Amino acid sequence: MGIDALDGRLITLLDREPRIGVLEASRRLGVARGTVQARLDRLRAHGVIRGFGPQVDPAALGYPVTAFATLEITQGQGPDVRAHLASVPEVLELHTTTGEGDMLCRLVARSNADLQRVIDKVVGFEGIVRAATAIVMENPVPLRIIPLVEQAARDAPPS
Amino acid sequence: MGIDALDGRLITLLDREPRIGVLEASRRLGVARGTVQARLDRLRAHGVIRGFGPQVDPAALGYPVTAFATLEITQGQGPDVRAHLASVPEVLELHTTTGEGDMLCRLVARSNADLQRVIDKVVGFEGIVRAATAIVMENPVPLRIIPLVEQAARDAPPS
């Protein structure tokens, strides 16, 4: 699946101003409404655009502390540990990885003190051997996708 | 900033079906349209809902490989390193952390081989002393927020 320059501009535009809708987008991009509609349908069909869900800020919800925990798991306990972590609301994300640990998860907490409670909840489970936590201080580059979209659009200029 | 049960249901609903709009949401929730509109305005004003931007899947864009890199920085080079990393499209996210390394970043690449190129680009910069990379194999818990929203709504039932 590749995207062309128009797809790239469309995604970028929607990212900056999600409220504009198809008609206004077509005006901004200088193409017909049907084209924007078709492109959007195609991007969604191909899974490039997964959806337009609300982007919720954990900090505004009262969870301003973010941390990453590297977990080491005992052999064979993977599935159980996953289920356990999935049941903890403060676990925002969980990956299994190569390298140092076996899993990496993103946590949030109400405060540094509260983080202790969250970590206890996370690691207080059979099968987790060791956990290393890194507390996030700053977030110089918040989760983004636009630069990648633009590069992808550049890599495949032909439609 | 706290959210009540109605806010929680609204966010959850919008997360599951982002396309429904205010009117349909009010029907589903069994409240007046004005109420939904007011809640939405309030949530956006307080920063709980940052927006409704498109959720783009890097894999569908041709970047199916995700990795996390822990970087160690030489004293005083922080700002330069941040600027450098921000200029790399494959760097989706960057945090400064406590603990083992000084920074943690999320990378994507076109393949495991391509990851080498990305890593070279990332670490080929003055000020980066050491880098440890963990390649993501599975993603048992994709980035989520709903469980946290529900807990936050439960924590503040009054209103």
Add this chain to the structure above:
DNA sequence: ACCCAGGCTGTGCATTGTGTCCAGCGAAAA
């Protein structure tokens, strides 16, 4: 050289949703 398929355009239509008001009402705070 030819034809065809696919994408874009510009247009139309009926339906639906939006933004924005307002008055009434109940409950909680002062």
Add this chain to the structure above:
DNA sequence: TTTTCGCTGGACACAATGCACAGCCTGGGT
């Protein structure tokens, strides 16, 4: 008790949506 606040239900003009269609251009295949 009185004020304040949020929710309700309704109204309105306007804008956007989903869907369909014919014409046009272009690149690829025959």
